[in-house]
Amino acid sequence: MSHSYLFLFIVLAAIVSVPSLVLAHAELSDASPAPGSTVEQELDQVRLVFTEEVKDARITLLPQCEDCDEVYELSIEYPQPNVVVGKVKTGIRRATYNVTWMVTSLDGHSFSGTYSFVYDGPDKRINRYLIILPLVAIMAIFSFAFMLFVLRQKRQGTL
Ligand SMILES: [Cu+2]
Numbered sequence: 001m002s003h004s005y006l007f008l009f010i011v012l013a014a015i016v017s018v019p020s021l022v023l024a025h026a027e028l029s030d031a032s033p034a035p036g037s038t039v040e041q042e043l044d045q046v047r048l049v050f051t052e053e054v055k056d057a058r059i060t061l062l063p064q065c066e067d068c069d070e071v072y073e074l075s076i077e078y079p080q081p082n083v084v085v086g087k088v089k090t091g092i093r094r095a096t097y098n099v100t101w102m103v104t105s106l107d108g109h110s111f112s113g114t115y116s117f118v119y120d121g122p123d124k125r126i127n128r129y130l131i132i133l134p135l136v137a138i139m140a141i142f143s144f145a146f147m148l149f150v151l152r153q154k155r156q157g158t159l
Helices: 003-022 128-155
Strands: 028-032 045-050 054-064 075-080 083-087 095-105 110-119
Touching: 045 054, 045 095, 054 075, 054 083, 083 095
Parallel strands: none
Antiparallel strands: 028 045, 045 083, 054 095, 075 083, 095 110
16 A cells, blocks of 8 residues: 555545544433432423433333333423423322433434433322212202202193
8 A cells, every 4th residue: 555545544534533523422411300319399300411412302201010001201392402301291100210211412323221210209190080070060960950940840830
């Protein structure tokens, strides 16, 4: 290999390796709730900080218990290019949660991770019986009132 070819080879190798240096792989540098932590206040978000800008983030929360069938797909916000916030919009039960996140870093590589934390805060889930029971009670009262009305009209001979 002549000197000029060797020089060309070194220059090309340097050019090719630059993007991978500039666009390095992002890494998770901070998470809240922290891995292994216990949350005792109401949880409204999961916040992940990366070493550089990320995009196309997804965060899911999965409670770990026998009768748990919920999967929370959090709605994503980017307060800063390297910060991903997943909003928890509904009340969640007390349980150990697996957080699974997936992001794409500037070099185009997707990567993901999982960690868990314990939620021991207030249970703000809407109990469906609290909605259904008053409706059933109101309907029962109206039906009873209507029956009384019909009976009275019959007795008065207007029906
Ligand atoms: Cu990469």
